[in-house]
Amino acid sequence: MQPEINPYSPGSGLTPPDLVGRQAEIDAFDLVVARSRGRRSSRGIILHGLRGVGKTVLLNRFLRQAEQADWFTVELEGSATESGHEIARHKLGRALLLAVRRLQRSKHFSEELKAVLGTVKSFSLSLGVASIDFNVDQTRGRADSGRIEVDFEEVIEDLVPALQKASSAFGLFIDEMQDIDPELMSALLAAQHKAGQKGWPFYIFGAGLPSLPSILSSSRSYAERLFNYREIGALDxxxxxxxxxxxxxxxxxxxxxxxxxxxxxxxxxxxxxxxxxxxxxxxxxxxxxxxxxxxxxxxxxxxAALDMGFFLRDGIERRQPNETTSGRWLLTKNAARVRLISLTGLECQRLRSAQPARACSKKEWCIRPNAAVSPSPCQEWPRSSIGSPQSSGALRKPSKVAPAGRNVPA
Ligand SMILES: Nc1ncnc2c1ncn2[C@@H]1O[C@H](COP(=O)(O)OP(=O)(O)O)[C@@H](O)[C@H]1O
Ligand SMILES: [Mg+2]
The missing domain is CATH 1.10.8.60 (Helicase, Ruva Protein; domain 3)
Incomplete structure (x- = not known):
């Protein structure tokens, strides 16, 4: 049929034609909005699960609902790299300023809110964001200590009570939350904790891998009581x-x-x-x-498309060099191409055990469909056969092959 009207949307965070099977989570979010309107406290929501189960699209749905309720909304995405940590902070500062601009145009904008915008400006300047201006002087001595935990809490302390008086609330929506750096994570959780105690409508809504709940707990011991945790999995x-x-x-x-x-x-x-x-x-x-x-x-x-994505992206390209080689290799044949892919022993075990969801890398937490595993996924390959990728048509060739269990750079 005509591909140009194909309604399906496979991809990362691509809004599906119909967001099905997630009414319980959507209702849980609506309840937070409704309670906040009545000045009743609620917990933020953490969505956790394997890749591809629909956490991002659900988080985006929450965001749209918050926008419709005229909330002050800020979006953030974690990234595991050093530079990613810095970028996340910069984006936080920038997203806050952009949200302030939207607020200035909204019907909720009050004199009281105007008075606290200087704190947001101070905070953003302390994160190195100076490019967005909104005709407000920074408030010196507020949110400008350079310590993110102190400064972010001061932003919440000044901004959120003023939003509450204007019948609004602050929603911070964080995707890939497991990759937020420990210092920023701790600052966010401390601010959420304080807001809960004071009855201020500041809520974090996070999405992340199955490791996220334990990362939050190890950041702050009270994190397990701070959120409504929802495991997102396969649809019925x-x-x-x-x-x-x-x-x-x-x-x-x-x-x-x-x-x-x-x-x-x-x-x-x-x-x-x-x-x-x-x-x-x-x-x-x-x-x-x-x-x-x-x-x-x-x-x-x-x-074929899924294999290409999972194994090339998660299996090799995103893996650190010292994680790469174990002496076990997976040979898959797709679209007339033979590929040679390194796997750790653990991954081989997981692929062998016929479970509906398979983690194809411990770190990446992705899943493979039932039918995608070849009959004999893991084999011990003699070193001689790995040495000639041209003959096997392998897409990538390891430069060195280690004895099983020893790591060497690829
Ligand atoms: N509830 C749903 N109903 C139908 N399709 C969905 C649903 N949730 C997600 N999808 C589709 O699944 C894919 C992965 O969604 P995404 O939100 O990126 O997953 P995750 O963030 O968990 O990795 C996308 O193609 C999206 O359109
Ligand atoms: Mg996602």
Whole structure:
């Protein structure tokens, strides 16, 4: 069918045609908004789960709901690198200034709010952000100590009570929250803690990998009581069907029942896989009905795309050199290409155990669809056979091969 009207949207953070199966989380967010309107306290929400389950799109949905409720909103994204840590702080300063600009134009803007904007300016200047001006002098001696924990708390202390009086609230939306650096994380949690005690409507909404709850707890012991933690996982069968059928139905396209079963089984209900297979099935089907053979072909095609993404990106390219080699290799054959990919022993074990969700790297927490693993995923490859990538058609060649279990730079 025509690819230009293909409704599915596989990708990172791409809004799906229909955000299905997440009503409980959407309701939990609505409740925070409603309680805040009545000046009742609530906890922020932490979404945690494997990659591709839909945390980012849900967080974006929360953000839109907050904007509709006229909240003061700031978005942030964690990044694991040194420079990423610095960039996150810079972005925080910048996003605060941009939010202040929006606030100045909103119906909530009051004299009291005007009086506290100097603190936000001080804070942003102390983070090195000077490029956005909004005709307010910085408040000297407020939020400018250079210690993020002290300064951010002062921003909250000045800004949030004024927002509350103007019937608004402050929502900080943080994606990839596990990658926020420890100092900034601690500052954010301390500010959230203080706001809760004082009854100020400041809420953090975070999304991150399964490691996030324990990272938060080790940053501040009270973190486990600070948030409403929601594990985000695979969709149930009914929601998975909806994810495939509703977008197609709107465009007059149907699925054979066997075709739907095929895609549901292969996807295990994981949203990213549903979008990937749905997109492939649409492109493959010739008439306005997706048949079983189209679905089967879509799974093969979808898996090729998924494998390429997971194993090339997470398996090698994003791994540190000293994590790379263990002497075990995975050989997969996709789209007529043979690839040679290094795996740690742990990854091999995980791939061998036939579970619906497989972590393909301990650090990356990604998942693979049921059908994507070749019959014998991990093999001990004799060194001689690894030495000639041209003959195997390998995309990447290790420069050195270590005995099993020893790490060497790739
Ligand atoms: N509830 C949902 N219903 C349908 N598709 C979804 C849903 N949640 C996410 N998706 C799709 O799954 C993919 C991954 O979503 P994303 O939010 O990036 O996941 P994560 O942040 O957990 O890695 C995207 O293609 C998105 O459109
Ligand atoms: Mg995400």
């Amino acid at each position: 069968v009914s929601a998975s069907r909806d994810a495939l059928l509703i977008p197609a139905g709107r465009l007059g396209v149907e699925y054979e029942p066997e075709a739907i079963s095929e895609l549901l089984t292969a996807s295990g209900g994981y949203p990213y896989f549903l979008q990937t297979y749905g997109q492939a099935a649409w492109d493959i089907a010739e008439a306005k009905i997706v048949r079983l053979h189209d679905a089967r072909e879509a799974v093969v095609e979808g898996n």
